[in-house]
């Protein structure tokens with residue numbers, strides 16, 4: 001009989017994988033708390049929350065129960081012309097106390113970004129302003145892999161093949177306020193507040209975005225905060241834009257929203273944006289939707305995750321995770337952290353995402369029982385919030401050992 005790995009090798013095309021390199025694909029049989037359990041009996045500590053989606057640990061019993069209860073009531077319904085309690089309650093809960101007033105649902109981070117870009121573009125058209133044909137974005141950013149989301153991501157990165165297919169975007173370096181010129185030609189400015197995640201956990205100051213948002217606002221450019229990664233306390237505050245003292249006009253959420261159980265995304269908008277789409281004319285409506293929009297089971301998972309997130313126990317853990325991350329980061333020459341995110345730069349020659357060393361390091365970490373996935377020359381930690389002090393220290397011990405063992409540490 002063929003093993004799962006062999007069967008996988010004959011039918012599956014994995015994401016972000018060069019199958020020609022024949023890297024091993026590891027069968028996972030279960031996942032609990034901060035650990036993945038492999039078919040060969042190994043137990044792997046998830047140092048990156050499984051691509052940043054998991055918040056409270058794998059198979060969290062409260063979220064599992066909320067999902068089961070919702071499944072017995074209603075698994076899914078069309079969301080055009082119909083509504084349901086989990087979707088409305090989640091929108092009320094997440095937007096409560098913010099300046100956002102309308103939630104548009106979709107099902108992954110890229111679609112949350114597509115929705116925001118399309119809303120921003122159509123917003124100007126609906127107001128009769130046809131000059132705003134471009135978007136403004138930051139270098140080193142990542143917003144997803146669909147066409148619109150790729151367009152606003154780093155132009156020289158691994159999306160470069162597709163550049164000629166994409167909408168028009170101008171890029172500026174984070175912190176370069178002088179580069180924000182001719183703002184009258186932009187529909188929107190999109191950014192990942194405080195941390196550019198996939199671009200290498202690049203952290204940049206709140207003061208820049210505060211100024212940039214102010215400048216955009218005074219020139220009629222909408223601002224889009226992409227918090228697909230930074231949302232739900234990854235940076236210490238519930239949303240990273242809270243550091244800025246000014247909120248963007250549109251906000252993209254996904255990844256951790258369901259605690260890592262089910263795909264779900266929200267694009268939040270202000271009431272004044274929503275009003276520009278309300279008229280008697282169907283062509284002014286936002287004609288966009290996905291089959292699984294506002295899936296009730298995913299919304300139920302998100303509500304339970306939100307409740308766990310705001311519990312005293314979880315908030316206390318977050319404080320400890322942040323303190324340990326800050327302390328461990330200090331031991332490296334080139335390293336940074338914000339909230340629960342820690343990043344260490346490998347010293348020595350630049351190492352690109354497409355080169356072998358990050359994969360080599362990931363394999364070395366796995367051999368020591370820790371799941372890490374370096375981004376170019378940056379090794380980072382984004383642990384689930386259930387991680388214990390000892391487990392987080394172990395992750396950093398492994399990083400220290402690995403960097404010194406291959407001579408790029410320090």
Ligand SMILES: Cc1ncc(COP(=O)(O)O)c(C=O)c1O
Nearest residue numbers: 108109110142143144197228229
């Ligand atoms: C900031 C940001 N935006 C958007 C996305 C795309 O999300 P998804 O992979 O769910 O499409 C990601 C994914 O890493 C992200 O980090």
